[in-house]
Amino acid sequence: MRVQIRSRTGSIVLGVLGVVYLIAAVALLVLYVLDTWSAAALLDRLLQFALAAAAFISLWFISIAMTSLGISLRGRRDARTRRAGAEGAS
Numbered sequence: 001m002r003v004q005i006r007s008r009t010g011s012i013v014l015g016v017l018g019v020v021y022l023i024a025a026v027a028l029l030v031l032y033v034l035d036t037w038s039a040a041a042l043l044d045r046l047l048q049f050a051l052a053a054a055a056f057i058s059l060w061f062i063s064i065a066m067t068s069l070g071i072s073l074r075g076r077r078d079a080r081t082r083r084a085g086a087e088g089a090s
Contacts, residue, residue, distance in 0.1 A: 015065030021058035
């Protein structure tokens with residue numbers, strides 16, 4: 001699925017919200033699992049699954065923002081490799 005965001009501000013806001021949602025979802029999931037470790041009912045497991053899904057959705061938000069802003073972790077290494085190859089060929 002391709003999501004296109006045309007404004008830089010919108011991409012930054014989406015990335016920041018993704019980071020906030022990720023931190024909140026992981027923190028709540030850890031606290032919830034530790035709190036209900038031995039006595040978790042079906043509803044507890046369902047809520048834990050929902051928190052895990054929220055964490056994955058926040059990662060998706062972050063990846064959309066990174067793509068919209070042109071940030072690529074692999075792209076930096078590839079650019080350095082191409083630059084070094086071009087310098088070596090000269």
